[in-house]
Amino acid sequence: MLTQHIIRTAVEVALAEDAPYGDVTCETTIPADETGSASLTAREDGVMSGIDVFAAAFRAQNPAIEITPSIADGEPFHAGQALAAVSGPVRDLLTAERVALNFTQRMSGIATMTAAFVARVDAIYADGFRAANGPVVRPRRYERTRIVDTRKTTPGLRPFEKYAVRCGGGHNHRYGLSDAVMMKDNHLAALAARGIDLTGAIRHVRQQVGHTTHIEVEVDRLDQIPAVIAGGADTIMLDNFTLDDTRRGVELIDGRAIVEASGNMSLERVADVAATGVDVISVGALTHSVRSIDLGLDWLD
CATH class of the missing domain: 3.90.1170.20 (Quinolinate phosphoribosyl transferase, N-terminal domain)
Structure with missing residues (x-):
């Protein structure tokens, strides 16, 4: 890169x-x-x-x-x-x-x-850590919850900033819009206006992309998760969920998709989010507020 x-x-x-x-x-x-x-x-x-x-x-x-x-x-x-x-x-x-x-x-x-974010997450797997809302749950896809970046980078400097995230022990999210499908609320609203429901929207996209293309779908409510799973999303992003709802979301998804937590992540909060068992935590602050x-x-x- x-x-x-x-x-x-x-x-x-x-x-x-x-x-x-x-x-x-x-x-x-x-x-x-x-x-x-x-x-x-x-x-x-x-x-x-x-x-x-x-x-x-x-x-x-x-x-x-x-x-x-x-x-x-x-x-x-x-x-x-x-x-x-x-x-x-x-x-x-x-x-x-x-x-x-x-x-x-x-x-x-x-x-x-x-x-610093990676260290906070790694600390939850040590003996004696107490999460805010329950036991520490290991992620299904990785040994430990991953810290990843976002596209909130300085224009023209994305390769440098994403590389720097890896130097700090983090991982990269998609590099740009060409790399994966990420269906957010506005995309889903546009499809709904054409009479396509959530499950149908994901299947509609799957029919148009190659078999190697990853599909991620953002949800902001627990009741959206069954439809997203039925559509066959590869990753489900839990956007701005509470800790309790994040834990319930991980249980609902039950390993059938990668679980990403996103929204207002801070050093003070990230360990408790990781303890819910999410696979990935995306942190925009790594590049936009550093x-x-x-x-x-x-x-x-």
Whole structure:
């Protein structure tokens, strides 16, 4: 998904956006032949994502810049830790600095938030955990409930943000509208206006798509579930359900479809939702409400 071509194209666009006619500050203050080195340093704890993108931003500015990472994507880091060293022409280092940091800080922020959600879910399977509304139920399809992202990504940066979710231990939902069928309330309302009921709507779609196409259906009430099961949906999304209704929904579906919980997921709530036995919890906040991790480029003597 996050290919070298995608990385190279994105960083070149970002560099052109930031310095369309050159870096006037560097060109008027730094001699063209001056060289130097700097360290990418963490200002706070986090999980790394985007170290290759960081390097690509400098290399796109000048292929002669040398980058030596000391951490890999998916690894945790601590405040004060040196994460990479860069060296080369000072003008080019300073011109590419902000673009390199912008990518890495945001991607690491996403990985860090994802890791926090995954840790909350993993904790429910340890001895002694008490769920808010009943015993911990294992999901039917996976060993543990999965944390997944959504399509609520920054336009143009989806490959980077979805990759960062995986660095944090999460999983990806569909990449885009072309990847799977997801029938939400407005789709169902449009079909109902043509006289097609819920079960019939799902069967209508199934007849039109290939046998490998996954079909997901969103429900917002328990009484919709039997019709969705009868239609043969592959995944049933329980949207904004209470904990009690989520648990009842899992029991109703009884392994006949993947169960996804969605809607206003928070770190405070996610463990109790996972304890109901859902297979997947989708969290839009991983990409639409994330805070970038504070990383800096410290100049070395």
